[in-house]
Amino acid sequence: MPLTHPDNTPRPHRSELAVNPIFTREPVHVPTYDLPSRGTDPEVAYQIVHDELMLDGNARLNLATFVSTWMEPQAARLMSECFDKNMIDKDEYPRTAALEDRCVRMLAGLWHAPDPHHVVGCSTTGSSEACMLAGLALKRRWRGTGTPNIVLGANVQICWEKFANFFEVEPRYVPMEGDRFTLSAEEALRRVDENTIGVVTIMGSTFDGSYEPVAEVCHALDELAARGGPDVPVHVDGASGAMIAPFLDPDLVWDFRLPRVASINTSGHKYGLVYPGVGWVVWRTPEALPDELVLRVNYLGGEMPTFALNFSRPGAQVAAQYFTFLRLGFDGFRRVQQECRDVAMRLAREIAALGPFELLTDGSHIPAFAFTLRDDVRNYSVFDVSTALRTSGWLVPAYTFPEDRTDLAVLRIVVRNGFSHDLADLLLDDLRRSLPGLEAQTAPARGHDSAGFAHGARSRD
Numbered sequence: 001m002p003l004t005h006p007d008n009t010p011r012p013h014r015s016e017l018a019v020n021p022i023f024t025r026e027p028v029h030v031p032t033y034d035l036p037s038r039g040t041d042p043e044v045a046y047q048i049v050h051d052e053l054m055l056d057g058n059a060r061l062n063l064a065t066f067v068s069t070w071m072e073p074q075a076a077r078l079m080s081e082c083f084d085k086n087m088i089d090k091d092e093y094p095r096t097a098a099l100e101d102r103c104v105r106m107l108a109g110l111w112h113a114p115d116p117h118h119v120v121g122c123s124t125t126g127s128s129e130a131c132m133l134a135g136l137a138l139k140r141r142w143r144g145t146g147t148p149n150i151v152l153g154a155n156v157q158i159c160w161e162k163f164a165n166f167f168e169v170e171p172r173y174v175p176m177e178g179d180r181f182t183l184s185a186e187e188a189l190r191r192v193d194e195n196t197i198g199v200v201t202i203m204g205s206t207f208d209g210s211y212e213p214v215a216e217v218c219h220a221l222d223e224l225a226a227r228g229g230p231d232v233p234v235h236v237d238g239a240s241g242a243m244i245a246p247f248l249d250p251d252l253v254w255d256f257r258l259p260r261v262a263s264i265n266t267s268g269h270k271y272g273l274v275y276p277g278v279g280w281v282v283w284r285t286p287e288a289l290p291d292e293l294v295l296r297v298n299y300l301g302g303e304m305p306t307f308a309l310n311f312s313r314p315g316a317q318v319a320a321q322y323f324t325f326l327r328l329g330f331d332g333f334r335r336v337q338q339e340c341r342d343v344a345m346r347l348a349r350e351i352a353a354l355g356p357f358e359l360l361t362d363g364s365h366i367p368a369f370a371f372t373l374r375d376d377v378r379n380y381s382v383f384d385v386s387t388a389l390r391t392s393g394w395l396v397p398a399y400t401f402p403e404d405r406t407d408l409a410v411l412r413i414v415v416r417n418g419f420s421h422d423l424a425d426l427l428l429d430d431l432r433r434s435l436p437g438l439e440a441q442t443a444p445a446r447g448h449d450s451a452g453f454a455h456g457a458r459s460r461d
Helices: 042-053 073-080 094-110 127-141 158-166 185-190 214-226 316-353 382-390 421-439
Strands: 120-124 149-153 170-174 196-202 234-237 261-267 279-283 295-299 302-306 357-359 368-373 398-400 409-414
Touching (some): 127 158, 127 279, 149 158, 214 234, 316 368, 316 421, 382 398
Antiparallel strands (some): 368 409
């Protein structure tokens, strides 16, 4: 018999889901690999996924990644309004396409393109895709007859090894040597020949945060060409540094001010201050991007050019990038990046002052620095330090350098927007508290097999 109100009218139907506490509704066995035969209440499904994700690390405490982990709430709201917009459908979403074009031109101006309003470039899902596109343009411009090769430092991000493998280009790595952890002009020149499609330089090595000497490499290639040698273009992988140097190192010449620089990429989701994933690639002139790489397709009612590797992808990150440019402007970016550098350099000094550690870099290029243990510290390893910090929630990667310096094991800290001086102090406190326990060890507990992920830093067997 149905329940009734005091006036004998039937009460509204109340489903069992509406009256039972949420955790009494969760199924005994949550499907892991098999599609469930029946659906689940949305609140229950949300709670199941939400609770499992609680076991992930805290993104704000992840000092391994360069990827942005904080944006203003207005940006998050704007992104939520654009989740359903397909970036590739420029005919249906012309304003989103216009924002992409504005961002490309802003970056071209920031990087001193000869004519920022007449460049070609595009957004990508990240710097890896942007590097692939830049590499493809170099290969298509090359007019040699042998096996194409590309010259780069052993410190390049793994995407360049992928490029060489996927598109059949011989990678010629400049190995690390002694205290030189990046490309040098002299060593790059030794590997260049008539089949070299380009030289890759890095503004912000993932191994130690340092800039490579882009101008020196370009000048050496200029001299080579003037002597009748091959005329080899340069690509600048500015995944991090291309959004640091313009604001903090304006007198450093590394960009399109150097005529030999054909293209530049950056990650909008790193020091472009946008949530993942968005990257950008810009060519100095339209001629630098071979026209045969640009495909013109008829899609959803309009013809459009496309030269990205991905097709359908969300427009939310592009909208967020334009929001960030609009919100901060040049001075706002300068202040954010300066704060990151200030935090990184202070933290580096404080860690060096603790005693057991020795700095490789100090955060004065991109706001990231690497440090190792002094030679006389033998009872624990950098991997033990990383594990000790993890017990307090901090993710600080420990890893070895590539071939020729695999003897060097380091820790690296990346400072991003949102990692404040206060958080830096908390990290220092936890590092100090971990040292007595580490020093009480008689031998390292963890070795190279405990190496953490260093955001794309490549290593070779």
